[in-house]
Amino acid sequence: MDILILLAVFTLLCAIGVPVAYSLGLSALVAAFWIDIPLEAVMLKISDGVDNFSLLAIPFFVLAGAIMAEGGMARRLVNLARVFVGWIRGGLALVNIVASTLFGCISGSSVADTASIGSVMIPEMIKRGYPRVFATNITICGSVQAIVLPPSHNSVIYSIAAGGTISIAHLFMAGIFPGLLFGLCLVVLVLVIAKKRNFPRGEPISLRDSLKIALDSIWGLVTIVIILGGILSGIFTATESAAVACIYAFLVTMFVYRDCKWSQLPHLVHRTVKTVAMVMMLIGFSVAFGYLMALMQLPAKATAFFLTLTDNKYVMLLLVNILLLALGTFMDLAPMLLICTPILLPMMIKLGVDPIHFGMIMLINLGIGLITPPVGPTLFVGCAIGKVTIEQVSKELWPFYGAMCMALLIITYVPAISLWLPSLIKL
Numbered sequence: 001m002d003i004l005i006l007l008a009v010f011t012l013l014c015a016i017g018v019p020v021a022y023s024l025g026l027s028a029l030v031a032a033f034w035i036d037i038p039l040e041a042v043m044l045k046i047s048d049g050v051d052n053f054s055l056l057a058i059p060f061f062v063l064a065g066a067i068m069a070e071g072g073m074a075r076r077l078v079n080l081a082r083v084f085v086g087w088i089r090g091g092l093a094l095v096n097i098v099a100s101t102l103f104g105c106i107s108g109s110s111v112a113d114t115a116s117i118g119s120v121m122i123p124e125m126i127k128r129g130y131p132r133v134f135a136t137n138i139t140i141c142g143s144v145q146a147i148v149l150p151p152s153h154n155s156v157i158y159s160i161a162a163g164g165t166i167s168i169a170h171l172f173m174a175g176i177f178p179g180l181l182f183g184l185c186l187v188v189l190v191l192v193i194a195k196k197r198n199f200p201r202g203e204p205i206s207l208r209d210s211l212k213i214a215l216d217s218i219w220g221l222v223t224i225v226i227i228l229g230g231i232l233s234g235i236f237t238a239t240e241s242a243a244v245a246c247i248y249a250f251l252v253t254m255f256v257y258r259d260c261k262w263s264q265l266p267h268l269v270h271r272t273v274k275t276v277a278m279v280m281m282l283i284g285f286s287v288a289f290g291y292l293m294a295l296m297q298l299p300a301k302a303t304a305f306f307l308t309l310t311d312n313k314y315v316m317l318l319l320v321n322i323l324l325l326a327l328g329t330f331m332d333l334a335p336m337l338l339i340c341t342p343i344l345l346p347m348m349i350k351l352g353v354d355p356i357h358f359g360m361i362m363l364i365n366l367g368i369g370l371i372t373p374p375v376g377p378t379l380f381v382g383c384a385i386g387k388v389t390i391e392q393v394s395k396e397l398w399p400f401y402g403a404m405c406m407a408l409l410i411i412t413y414v415p416a417i418s419l420w421l422p423s424l425i426k427l
Contacts, residue, residue, distance in 0.1 A: 002296045006031040010289070020335040021278065025285035031292045042288045049287030050280045052160060053239060054168055058153045059276040060242030064249040065107030066268045068220060071253030071260040074116035076217040077102045082202065083210045090194025091202035092128055094187060096121045096135075097142040101183045104146030105224045106249075108153050110370050110378045113143035118385040129200055133396050136386030138190065140371045140378050140393075141400045145183050147333070147367035148175035148360060151227050151242065153279075157334055158359045160283060161290075161341035166355050168238040169231045170422040174356045177417045178364060182407045189403040219252045232425060279334060286338035293342060303347040313351040317412050320344060321365055328369020332377060336366050353415075360418040364408050371397070 009030045013023035025046070032042045081098035085091055100117050107113055118139040125135035147154055150172035159166045193199070205213070223245055230241045253260045260268075310316055327336055341362065348358045370378040373390055383390055411417055 002031065002035050003293075003298050003301070005034050006289075006292055006296065006298075014331075020331065021282040021285050024282070024289040024335070024339075028285065028288040028292050031296075035292075035295070037292075037295070042291070045288040045291045046284040049160075049284040052164065054156060054159065054164065055280070055283070057151070057156050057168065057239040057242040058279055059272060060239075060246040061108050061151045061153050062275055063268070063272045064223070064242070064246040065109055065112050066272055067246075067249045067253050067260065068106050068223065069103075069112055069116040070264060070268060071249075071257050073106065073217075073220040073253075073257075074099070074103055075120050076213075076220060076257075078117065078120050079213045080217040080221075083205050083213055086202035087204040088191075088194075089201045090190050090199040092121070092125045092130060093134070093138050093190045093194065093199070095202075096125070096138050097183050097186050097190065100139070100142035101145050101149070101179070102221070102224075104143070104149040104179065105151075105227075106220065107146055108149070108151040110143045110146045110367060111381055113146045114140050114378050114381045115385065117143065118382055122386045128202075132386055133388055133392050134193075136382050136388050136393055137397055137400055138186070139386070140382035141186055141397075141404065142183065143378055143382075144364075144367040144371065144404065145179045147179075147370070148182070148363045149179035150175055151238075151245070152363070154333060154337065154363055155359065156238075157279070157283065157337050158341060158362065161286070161338045162345055162355060162359070163342075166359065167422075169425070170356055171359055172228070172231065172238060173421040173425060174360055174418045175363070176421055178360045178407075178411045181410060181417060182364065182404065185403040185407040186400070189399060193399070219256050223248060223252075282334055283338065286335070289339070290342045298343065300346070302343045303350060306347050307350075311351070313353065314413065316347070316351055317353070317361070320348070321361070321408065321412060324362060324365035325368060325372075328366045329372045329376075331369075333363075333366040333370060336369070337362060354419055356422055357415045357418045361408075361412050364404075364411055368401070368404050368408070 006027055010023050010027035013026055014020060028042055029039060032039060078095060078099045081095040081102065085094040085098055088094055096117065099121065100113050103117055104113050122135045122139055126132050146152065152175055155171040155175060156168055159168050159171060226248055227241045227245050230236045230244060231238055236244060306316065345355060345358060349355060370376050373379060373394055379390065379393065383393055
């Protein structure tokens, strides 16, 4: 009955339109009152939830991505991608995917990736004869890579949801190959579609122009080297790398590229503060919600229930994938991470699934949810930029879902893709 009260209040509040963060907090308070837990204990848990040094990485990475997005980095990465794949049939679609991969390693955000790359690539693809809906679809699907590629702030959230026991640096390393595999599956799909629909080829870029483009984009690419190189070399932690990357992004944008005006900085900071405030509020309330779940032994009971269905690890992984894909259509990524991780992770560990590997599975599943109606923020942003309706996009997304689910299954059942790189580093 206690668990029913907690979940029923949360579901009811979400159903009537209360924001997820407030729904988590209010349902935790109602449940605490129901089982006669002092409300002060809930407030302390909310405070403890955001009192974590690792969380400092989130505002720094969000601000660094915002600065680079406004500073012309997306346009330069598109030009760099055009050098490598722009001459192939369907080359602009491939450029879109490669540029999303590169920008994902800087922004760590699917929505930021779609907004930045999409504003450059969608009009250009339409101009070159690509269907508007196809251009929108390839943009939003390519941006999902940013969910797992470092510096993914969602990896930080997963680490916090798992009780802070999983290294953020290891999660960053674990996301590299899954992100690249995800992009590769989309590339294969684009090549097939391009041949079938006879999409245009781009013109090869001369060696001289290629070198000029590479030199122009190298300042931004160094951001990736700073983040990964600093962590791998042990010079600084994942959190410290976020601060260094933020400072570097500011210096490059304001003094090297000079595409961002000083008058825009207050707006960028304000936007970052709003985003971070929402994330921190969500984390604090989710910790209180998790505290009540633990008191009611919900994770243990959920584990026991799932294990009554099957004790086969591979069947369970398939069931969890289906569950997460379904839930991802109704709720945003961060809340789902914070709610589902404490429930599902103990069961996965009991079945012998590495928590780092399971983190990649969750991130990819919920990342696909970002482009799935009815609740898909990346889908909404892409449709706004492409000037198409959600209905138009949804009708033609099925081949892309097939490619993404293929990547998901490979990542799920081949753990080495996620675990090989983390096994090489000792942090």
